[in-house]
Amino acid sequence: MLARLDQAIAAIATAPGRGAVGIVRVSARDVRPIIDAVCARDLPPRQAVYLPFRAADGSAIDQGLAIHFPAPHSYTGEDVLELQAHGGLVVLQLLLARCLEAGASIHLRVAEPGEFTQRAFLNGKLDLAQAEAIADLIDASTEAAARSATRSLAGEFSREVHALRDALVDLRMLVEATLDFPEEEIDFLQKADAQGQLARLQANVARVMQRAHQGALLREGLHVVIAGQPNAGKSSLLNALAGAELAIVTPIAGTTRDVVRQTIQIEGVPLHVVDTAGLREGAEEVEQIGIERAWGQIENADAVIFLHDLTRAEEAAYQSADAAIAAKLPEDVPVVDVWNKADAVGAGVRFAHHQPTNNSDHPSRRLAVSAANPSDAPSAPASLTLSARTGEGLDALRARLLEIAGWQAAPEGVFIARERHLHALRRVDAHLMEAAAQLARQAQALDLLAEELRLAQNALSEITGEFSADDLLGVIFSRFCIGK
């Protein structure tokens, strides 16, 4: 990958299709051959110049703005030429083809997805967490996610990681120095309060992990499945949460057969809500396929809303069917028991109902509350009562879902993060725990302590990419959109 850094690349940087303006971007060690051929004049550095873009025969492909960003002061850190044309697939493809032709002498080729940003990373314009934040900014599905991606892009997350690294380096220096004077070791470390330093570092890792967990939540969202017997009002609930008529609602049990999905947001947290076929025994063939799909969704959910019909709560057959479903719900997915159709019953009934399924306290699998805050596990209320028809009680359900997700808007503002970052932070945490255990022992094995600190630092550096495998970089950048 590093070897290809000297190749010249070009791409359409704007989204494919009709647009007011479209951009073709070239990054190379030297873009002069393309400026000469396409712009046919000199360009002042970093200034937009309005001119005709020339075809090989000298005719104008379009009139637009050309900007030359001389290396290293560009997005990629290389020599960059931007041609800002009228948006339109044909115009931009002609312009790109013209650049490739004019750049033949410098072996100009079409860029791979993420290749411009990859160069920015390799040239030190961005670290890996910032590069990822660019992709997350482009893909953000809510305003909160976009804002937090901007924070990471501006380096807020990276600065936190660097502060942790600096503290870790200080501690390592202390331990390494002590290794050289074995007879004084206990004294030396005690005087420097190595234990205190390590404890503060662990607390800071926990704090960063908590913030990163919030950021990962904004990026990934929560996968919520609405499940329950036919006619409980699952489609009605999806529609009520989404504020739109997405799923078909009828009084006929077994209406929904296929899975209906919708992404909604609660306080900026994306919730991918899935309405499923009603779960029952003895369904006909098509409905049965829907039911199997519903179970597939349930297995992979971050949370399940187990919906019950309050108007039927007293029926023995209804209760036993619910109990049969409850028995089949996976152990490791949190379940919220929700009684629907509150509007259709008297106030007396509303508060006199039923046992929740017994596994509402399981921590979410995919977005498990980080080790930072084990005590933050949701304190599950027994069950919720609402009306999908009137909207009453929906806010409590929203709040409960955020609680399951482990969402607490951080006071300092959330920065976007990925599961990859959380994974690295968990490893840092684990190595620091080992280090603390070593330090607390009477007969300290200082070399083991030093090794744990070194491993913790490596894990930390993976976040910002100072210590990352090439194939990891390849995977990260290949997921960018073309032209980025």
Ligand SMILES: Nc1nc2c(c(=O)[nH]1)N(C=O)[C@@H](CNc1ccc(C(=O)N[C@@H](CCC(=O)O)C(=O)O)cc1)CN2
């Ligand atoms: N037209 C256009 N708009 C765009 C981009 C672009 O490439 N072209 N970007 C692309 O994604 C983003 C902006 N990113 C950029 C990042 C750095 C530099 C740049 O010239 N950096 C120089 C100078 C910095 C300075 O003057 O402070 C440098 O880093 O040395 C340009 C764009 C969003 N908008």
Ligand SMILES: Nc1nc2c(ncn2[C@@H]2O[C@H](COP(=O)(O)OP(=O)(O)OP(=O)(O)O)[C@@H](O)[C@H]2O)c(=O)[nH]1
């Ligand atoms: N009174 C009242 N009726 C509701 C409420 N929610 C849903 N219903 C009615 O219950 C019936 C079934 O609603 P759906 O939303 O289609 O139920 P479902 O669980 O998706 O049904 P299936 O597709 O069979 O699994 C419809 O007649 C709805 O109008 C509610 O909050 N109050």
Ligand SMILES: [K+]
């Ligand atoms: K339905």
